Amino acid sequence: MDRQLEMDSLEMRLQVLENRIYGEKxxxxxxxxxxxxxxxxxxxxxxxxxxxxxxxxxxxxKIEDLLKYLDPQFTDHITLPDAMKLEFILAxxxxxxxxxxxxxxxxxxxxxxxSSYIRDVPEHxxxxxxxxxxxxxxxxxxxxxxQEVKKLFEEYNKMMFLLSxxxxxxxxxxxxxxxxKGIRPVE
Numbered sequence: 001m002d003r004q005l006e007m008d009s010l011e012m013r014l015q016v017l018e019n020r021i022y023g024e025k026x027x028x029x030x031x032x033x034x035x036x037x038x039x040x041x042x043x044x045x046x047x048x049x050x051x052x053x054x055x056x057x058x059x060x061x062k063i064e065d066l067l068k069y070l071d072p073q074f075t076d077h078i079t080l081p082d083a084m085k086l087e088f089i090l091a092x093x094x095x096x097x098x099x100x101x102x103x104x105x106x107x108x109x110x111x112x113x114x115s116s117y118i119r120d121v122p123e124h125x126x127x128x129x130x131x132x133x134x135x136x137x138x139x140x141x142x143x144x145x146x147q148e149v150k151k152l153f154e155e156y157n158k159m160m161f162l163l164s165x166x167x168x169x170x171x172x173x174x175x176x177x178x179x180x181k182g183i184r185p186v187e
Contacts, residue, residue, distance in 0.1 A: 014035070014036075017035060018034065018035045021035060
């Protein structure tokens, strides 16, 4: 059903196009003129004419030359003197040398790129994935352990503070008792 609608739509568009091109003219036989049929006849006539004439055959062979001459870069090629081309090359000399050095460096490293180490990267990637998972797990354990140690240090510091305070109180109490009895503390 959809194909039929598409075909009808296409036929309608073609009819509108033919009406725009030919207007409401009719051929002598009162049939509507079909655009596709007319184009096919014209193409067949051109092919027959081209095959019969030697000049047209030669022209077809020279189409590539014509396209080359019509190319905008061809005009640049003709109009630029060799001295100007040389100036362009010399202006880019440092750039060209740096890239040549980089290319030479890459070609020297080609055996390294073709080595078994590089070819085995996919195999090593799975091992690396497992190791990275172990590393992440160990980092989590280390974080938990660090929190536990920090908590223990805080408890230790609190205990030491309290013990220090208690010893200070005992020391003060002992001094009061010694002063009351007249005993001199040993320093």
